[in-house]
Amino acid sequence: MQQFGIRPEEPDDWWEVEALYDLCFAPGREALSSYRLRDDVPPVAGLSLVARDGQGILAGAIRFWPVHVGDHDALLLGPVAVHPTHQGEGLGGYLIHAGVDAGRTRGWQRVMLVGDEPYYKRFGFARLSGVEMPPPTNPDRVLGLELRPGVWSGVQGAVTRWSR
Numbered sequence: 001m002q003q004f005g006i007r008p009e010e011p012d013d014w015w016e017v018e019a020l021y022d023l024c025f026a027p028g029r030e031a032l033s034s035y036r037l038r039d040d041v042p043p044v045a046g047l048s049l050v051a052r053d054g055q056g057i058l059a060g061a062i063r064f065w066p067v068h069v070g071d072h073d074a075l076l077l078g079p080v081a082v083h084p085t086h087q088g089e090g091l092g093g094y095l096i097h098a099g100v101d102a103g104r105t106r107g108w109q110r111v112m113l114v115g116d117e118p119y120y121k122r123f124g125f126a127r128l129s130g131v132e133m134p135p136p137t138n139p140d141r142v143l144g145l146e147l148r149p150g151v152w153s154g155v156q157g158a159v160t161r162w163s164r
Contacts, residue, residue: 004059004091006098009048017050017061024081037076037134038065041162044075047102049095051082059086062095064103069112069131070157074144075103077113096123100145109151112144112159130156 009017043063051060062080066073077099082092100111100123113120114137117127125143133142144152 004051004053004094005056006049006051006095008046009043009050009061009063013050013058013061016058017063020058020061020081020083021079023083025079037067037159037161039161041065044103044106046106047075047099049099049102051091051095053086057083059083060091060095062092062099064099064111066162067112068160068162069110069155072110072155073108074159075108075111076159077111078115093123100147104147109147110144110155111147112142114141115143116141117143128152128155132158134159 043065047064049062050058053059060080060082063078065076065078067076068074077096080092080095082089082095103111111125112128112131113125114133115125117125117140120143123145125145127140128142128144129139131142131144132139146152
């Protein structure tokens with residue numbers, strides 16, 4: 001991704017990233033159950049990334065949030081968005097790989113998201129059985145990725161807000 005500058009999101013990026021999400025997602029996106037897990041919880045520092053083009057314009061963004069799954073910790077990936085003028089260039093995939101790699105480097109063991117399996121399986125995500133997102137989430141859209149082999153094995157239960 002040489003045409004883009006990729007760096008961790010900083011506080012000054014927040015509203016610009018929110019505007020990108022508003023552009024890329026349907027109105028009411030914040031009513032989704034996954035947003036209840038994010039309320040008053042900051043994204044994980046250093047894992048949430050922004051991509052800017054050569055003119056410094058925001059081209060893409062990804063955020064990761066800490067959650068609990070039963071009594072295990074996990075990263076909740078999302079949202080990831082690419083400005084319509086840059087869609088189809090591989091930037092979304094690059095952001096997913098870069099964020100996941102940063103999570104692995106920082107010692108996180110598992111990542112989850114709510115999304116379309118046909119899209120996310122190319123990044124290694126697979127359906128998680130026994131992991132319960134708050135309703136009304138479709139259980140078929142709850143996907144996970146292991147950052148170390150076997151770390152999702154036997155992990156079950158409700159996904160809950162981060163508390164530490």
